[in-house]
Amino acid sequence: MQPTSPAFAAADRPLPLGLDKTLLYPALAFAACLLVELLRAPMLLGDPDTQWHVAIGRHILATGTWPRADLWSHTFLGEPWIAKEWISQVLLGGAHLAAGWPGVAFLASVAIAAKVSWLLAFLMRRLEPRVALLAFLVGVFLVMFGSLARPHVLAHLLMIGWLVGVTRAVERGRAPPLALALLMIPWANMHASFPLAIGLAGLLGLEALARAPAAERVRLALSWAGFGLLAVACTTVTPYGATPLLVAISVFEAKEAVLYIGEWQPLEPLGTHWFVLPAFAGAAIAVGAIGLRDPRAGLVRGAIVLVCGYMAVQHQRFVPDFAIVALVVLADPLARLRPGLAAPPRGAPTRTTRPAVAGVLTAALVAALLLPRASMAPHPRVTPVAALEAARAAGSAGTPVLNDYPLGGFLILEGVPTFIDGRSDQLFIDGFMHAVHAALETADATALTAMADRHAVGWALTSTGTLLDRRLADAAGWREIHRDPHAAVFVRARP
Incomplete structure (x- = not known):
């Protein structure tokens, strides 16, 4: 009309x-x-999940198979998981x-x-x-x-x-x-x-x-x-x-x-x-x-x-x-x-x-192609490359890691098995996330260290200023070996 x-x-x-x-x-x-x-x-x-989505996609393209079990964490390795x-x-x-x-x-x-x-x-x-x-x-x-x-x-x-x-x-x-x-x-x-x-x-x-x-x-x-x-x-x-x-x-x-x-x-x-x-x-x-x-x-x-x-x-x-x-x-x-x-x-x-x-x-596509590529990367806060390099240089990265949740995607893309990551619709449930948060909210790091012991953790990768970062900075048995504006690395102190 x-x-x-x-x-x-x-x-x-x-x-x-x-x-x-x-x-x-x-x-x-x-x-x-x-x-x-x-x-x-x-x-x-x-978003940290972007990195593990990319990693899973690359895995499927490389292998020609659809995963049916977790291959990317050390805490739930082998447990049922689908892409x-x-x-x-x-x-x-x-x-x-x-x-x-x-x-x-x-x-x-x-x-x-x-x-x-x-x-x-x-x-x-x-x-x-x-x-x-x-x-x-x-x-x-x-x-x-x-x-x-x-x-x-x-x-x-x-x-x-x-x-x-x-x-x-x-x-x-x-x-x-x-x-x-x-x-x-x-x-x-x-x-x-x-x-x-x-x-x-x-x-x-x-x-x-x-x-x-x-x-x-x-x-x-x-x-x-x-x-x-x-x-x-x-x-x-x-x-x-x-x-x-x-x-x-x-x-x-x-x-x-x-x-x-x-x-x-x-x-x-x-x-x-x-x-x-x-x-x-x-x-x-x-x-x-x-x-x-x-x-x-x-x-x-x-x-x-x-x-x-x-x-x-x-x-x-x-x-x-x-x-x-x-x-x-x-x-x-x-x-x-x-x-x-x-x-x-x-x-x-x-x-x-x-x-x-x-x-x-x-015109829009041409302008898009002319934009500088260097600026098209994830924020350093979710890609702590320097921190991971410090852990590798110290010889710690070969042992199981305790990581902050937002850094799981980065670790998966870098080939490091995670403690926890964004695949929490199928993994890290049945009380696991409850236990992690309870340990983080405890005033001292005793529960957190006990959890690290259960999973044979040898080092930790944290975002700066998080609860995990603060707990480990004050905890006995942990030694900080790297800190930058975005991330910190701690290793288990040797007796």
Whole structure:
């Protein structure tokens, strides 16, 4: 429908040279996001888990096998462990083999830029341009929250494709095409967020049934059930069968990793994470307006936003998921609220649009290639090379290590078996992390030293200023042999 008010009509005036906003604006968003992410590469690469994901990917490429037991720690060596995100790990490891850390940064930056531009393109094809841009600007900061070179930024593209396909089916009054269910195969092999897709599809299927004529509901219900069953079956098409699904669910059941790892901690909307409030408020207002006009859509999509919002509040790692889901599932119902909110009809792209878009993307890629490679590396705080060299020079690195959790990824990539690392969804549980934290929180180092004795630890690698660093600095039986602004090395004192 055409906008009715002069203000909205003015907003829909064409750009100079007949350029198409729905193509040009997403291209500009892609270019800007790509360059911003590459410029902040040390932060993008700054999560310690990135390094062990790269190491696992390189191992799979080198051996042609999928690991089924731990090969990278000395505390859980040989225990069952699967590389459930192996496709993402192979991509990250392959990028590292091809171009080092700049290759990893480029892969992650392209994925982040692609999801941002895809969301903007989706919104501009459904909503009036100003409304689409407002929704995008409110949500994009949450979409990019926790942007790191890790499997989740690659899987977000699958999430967007899944949601677009399922919501389009609901809007058209039919079940999603069975081919869409096949998207679960790569997703189940890329990131553990894939169970969320099944739940979202189930809720949207209920809306589709509620909106369908009574005579069509049985047929439609069977079609949706068939789609759902196929999607669930596709999640088991992995080198490990259904095990990745069970592992994804077990993280919440065990609670051990959830208690101690930063990304699993709750949000602080009234404190550090105040920036989520506009998006939460906007989503709540949109759901309320949709519910007044279309109670069925308001109920289902409100439930989806509420569940994803609750997950984000409880665990910071779900903030981008909330933003992606809210933007996609609320767009079409918002466009139906009134004529002025819907996107105007689109014609074929003008002769100038495609060259302009190609020019923007080419310029962004050229600029990306010209950026200095030296700055594209993980922060030294998670790559304490000098500290490890000091341990090797002292002859200690050949014995089992006691390391701070954030340094586990670095040690894995360097070929040093870890005491603990980021693979805590499957390892370092059943009381292990509880025991480590209890030992660290004890005023003296007696419990920590006893734990080191149990695992025949000969040296320790700590980040500066951590509890482990402070405990060992004051502990009897430990001697500091290296300290720099980022890390310290301690060795067991010889009698």
